[in-house]
Amino acid sequence: MDESLLPRHLQPQLRAALTSARVVNIIGPRQVGKTTLVRDLLTVGKFITLDEEGVLAAIEADPKGQMDALLAETKAGPLIIDEAQRSTKLALALKRIVDENRAMGQFVLTGSSNVFISAHVADSLAGRVHTMTMLPMSVAETKRMGPAKILDWASAKDRPDPLDLPKPETLSRVQYIDLIVAGGFPEIRTLEERWRQNRYTDYVDSVVERDVAYILKIRKSDAMRRMIDQLATRVGNELNIDELCSNISLQRNTTETYLDILTKLSLLRRLPAWTSGESKRDIRQPKIHLVDTGIVAALRSMNAQSFNIGANPTALGGLFENFVFNEMWKSLPHQMRQWRLYHWRQRGREIDILAESDRTIIGFEMKASTTVEAKDFQHLRWFREEGPGMNRPFVGIVIYMGERVLSFGENIFALPLSIFWSFNDS
Known part of the structure; x- marks a missing residue:
């Protein structure tokens, strides 16, 4: 059986979150299916992964500029950032962008830990980020x-x-x-x-x-x-x-x-x-x-x-x-x-x-x-x-x-x- 075709119970929540939050943040252990979930569910949008060292280096060098450029290339749907926790500068750049743009569902982040670990950033993004935890499959x-x-x-x-x-x-x-x-x-x-x-x-x-x-x-x-x-x-x-x-x-x-x-x-x-x-x-x-x-x-x-x-x-x-x-x-x-x-x-x-x-x-x-x-x-x-x-x-x-x-x-x-x-x- 193709495990990628098995429905995940978080799918309706992800759909709802994209209409009610500017950033959707999906955290959970590696290999539980976070990337599969967003790729299978979202037929539009642009996908990048920070596991690629070149992409990570570019974002660390100019996070706001890179995010603006990537959003400009995204014709419809969210910008999906996989392994988001690898960047130390992403959270503040996202804050600046969503402060300027009130549109819902701009970003979907996936990662093994929460990129918004700074209390200051987390507080300032209250009401703009919806965080979901994805775990291994239930029976x-x-x-x-x-x-x-x-x-x-x-x-x-x-x-x-x-x-x-x-x-x-x-x-x-x-x-x-x-x-x-x-x-x-x-x-x-x-x-x-x-x-x-x-x-x-x-x-x-x-x-x-x-x-x-x-x-x-x-x-x-x-x-x-x-x-x-x-x-x-x-x-x-x-x-x-x-x-x-x-x-x-x-x-x-x-x-x-x-x-x-x-x-x-x-x-x-x-x-x-x-x-x-x-x-x-x-x-x-x-x-x-x-x-x-x-x-x-x-x-x-x-x-x-x-x-x-x-x-x-x-x-x-x-x-x-x-x-x-x-x-x-x-x-x-x-x-x-x-x-x-x-x-x-x-x-x-x-x-x-x-x-x-x-x-x-x-x-x-x-x-x-x-x-x-x-x-x-x-x-x-x-x-x-x-x-x-x-x-x-x-x-x-x-x-x-x-x-x-x-x-x-x-x-x-x-x-x-x-x-x-x-x-x-x-």
Whole structure:
């Protein structure tokens, strides 16, 4: 199957952004399909890439003049600038141009990090730039289904009705694990296992050598590479900075700088801790998630056979949680409401993901099993009935590897993992 023909859920947002913003800024990791998205969607416009050293040098020498000349050559549509983050002078030149010209959709930028990193430039361009984050493909995209509207369903009324959910695809445990270890990078996910793992490992090396080294201006990348390996072993767990520093032999400030860079490159997501404001016993350390479980599996030399009966169950648990988090993260722009994601732990109780919008909270627990039972909901029930969610609209959900949508009481449900790719594109 030609992956370039698979529809991306951001396409309608990109079309809308071109009519409402002077600059559309698409950021995300390398090789997730940013260039394919803009080239397939935009049949007009002019395309340049700053990966070409001559083009980059010309823009750095005279950014405003080059932009004016390129716009003059662009008969219709936007000027598309690929790998925009490579220029240190582009942002100010764009600001000057869009200050003079109020037309919408003048520029589309793509890059692995945000070109508008200066607070001054970002503030002065408020309302003129629409920034979108593009991530590896969701399973829904690979199966040509619509975005997962689970949060919309859970918050639509006082008591969500399982009958309002689409029929989830029936998959076996092995089929679920195959999807988790394959990952979502368009050119890599369909490769045979050995080549896929090699490509993901090479991908991480290239990001460290190109993107990270370019941002930090460092020559030795061994410590950053060791850090990524260490993070891969900790997905789904809380971040312990001191332990991480010790394992990679780095000072704390350097470690935190590296973590910030990986976050800016959209490779790392630190899921913040949710606090009620009522208890000092809430845990405040973030959890770690990497952008793609295919990368995690490759760095840890894991394949589908790694999770056979008798294998370490905690290894699958962290990977499963990371996978669900990523699918939910990708679904956020497509919900009717704005949601923020957190995790929560207090005195031996924990909830893997809390989605919060206004006062509504949706709690998600993960169970890497084909069955679910009442005890799997104990933390969700406590949070709602005795904990900080007792005076707020709350829905508790366990995501598991089974086949059926199940109700375990008022606003307490078990949903199959496949529910994330069972919504029609409507």
